[in-house]
Amino acid sequence: MALRLFRISQDVVAPIIKRNCTVSAFELQHKNPIQRKVELVPVAQYGGRHTVTMLPGGGIGPELMNYVKEVFRFSGVPVDFEIVDIDPSSEGNEDLEYAITSIKRNGVAIKGNIETKSESTGIISRNVALRNELDLFVNVLHCKSFNAIPAHHSNVDVVIIRQNTEGEYAMLEHESARGVVESMKVITVENATRVARFAFEFARNNNRKKVTTIHKANIMKLSDGMFLSSAREVAKEYPDIQHNDMIIDNCCMQLVSNPHQFDVMNTTNLYGSITSNVLCGLVGGAGLFSGRNYGDHYAVFEPGTRNTGTAIAGKNVANPIAMLNAAVDMLYHLGHRYHADCISDAIHKTIDADGIHTQDLGGQNSSTEVVQSVLQHLAEKRTY
Known part of the structure; x- marks a missing residue:
């Protein structure tokens, strides 16, 4: 039996069948991410x-x-x-x-x-x-x-909360023309909200004071913009926890120069991978x-x-x-x-x-x- 990476619910499939149109799995995941x-x-x-x-x-x-x-x-x-x-x-x-x-x-x-x-x-x-x-x-x-x-810095204590199933890791790629590859970055409001709420709940339950959302919404205004806006909406439910945001390239520089300004980081999939490796490198390496x-x-x-x-x-x-x-x-x-x-x-x-x-x-x-x-x-x- 082939591995099913995505389970499609009847609520998604039924309207498509009703329209009597044939849609590929790629198009279905792109147009109706669930x-x-x-x-x-x-x-x-x-x-x-x-x-x-x-x-x-x-x-x-x-x-x-x-x-x-x-x-x-x-x-x-x-x-x-x-x-x-x-x-x-x-x-x-x-x-x-x-x-x-x-x-x-x-x-x-x-x-x-x-x-x-x-x-x-x-x-x-x-x-x-x-x-x-x-x-x-x-x-x-x-x-x-x-x-x-x-290590480069002492007394570092940062938690990275990383979205784990979407973003650039959606594994949706195709070659639209010879020598032209398109890679799909998928962000859904459901999962952006879910990971943001996890980050704020983690902060509250572990006596953390601040959550920083990492993004590139200045360029990817729709995808990262949705991730950022979802985090801001969730932040309203946690007035006791400070929330700010930072662009990923500036974040990497800030981690190297002053990691102590970070407490809990709320990140997309790729940005979480990048910042995890930067932080581990700052305090000892990948083996800890x-x-x-x-x-x-x-x-x-x-x-x-x-x-x-x-x-x-x-x-x-x-x-x-x-x-x-x-x-x-x-x-x-x-x-x-x-x-x-x-x-x-x-x-x-x-x-x-x-x-x-x-x-x-x-x-x-x-x-x-x-x-x-x-x-x-x-x-x-x-x-x-």
Whole structure:
């Protein structure tokens, strides 16, 4: 069965049929962009244990997942993993379909990067397809400085709330004439409003004082203009939270020169990817922070910048911290706060107190030395 990236409701289809016209899927999505609906599926849980889908991905992903399993096993975390491998070189989508079925069954997943080669024009992006099919409409990245890691700025504490399923990532491209490619940027008021409300609710629930909407409405007046106007409408419902906006190119400069002016950032899909990488680079790199993907019914956790950096699989030099932090966030989401607190505390002691850093952080420690330090601190807490 072919993967269905977009589910079209009868309310959309019926008027088209009534007009006796044939419309392609491309035209339908362009002219009638809709919010995908996802039916609630029971979360797999037995005896207080949760089953979580694990997608190791490619590159250093399998190596990092082994570290997660080792830490969980040592700590006695009540989580079982259903491992689903997705072959990045596969030309079909059967393994991706099975992964989506598994996540719908379990409700929660942890994943590495599932690479889609840039030159593979006939193969969809597995990362984007997962987010679209599961309606994971928002990505959350909390970028906070570590005291012991040399960085361009200290005391940075910024949260990026990123729209996750639209914008330039709609995967709607066609060659209208030889040598002329058109790429569709889709913004809907439903999803722009939904992500803005998520950002303001996050700010209120986490004692944050300001939300900054990032856009390019001075040029893309209809698409980014809608994203900005939706955020402004939502902001009226939260008078206790300050709201301002900033153009993306100026935002990048401001992040580099003065990141402390930002608190919570509300961004479109592409701008969120850009600002996430800028922020991570400012405070230590891609190997530290986790990314949380949320929908109405499902959640997927992964390294925050969705790339594997320069580490080579099997060389024992990859930084395991981002994947371990993703696992911690997953535990908080599942309600296992005690185990999450213990592992998070062990991670921070390893980095800040012990100064055990991999090469990407300017240190000389191996991946296993980082993990062994985390396990040592967990042993001191007697969490097993």
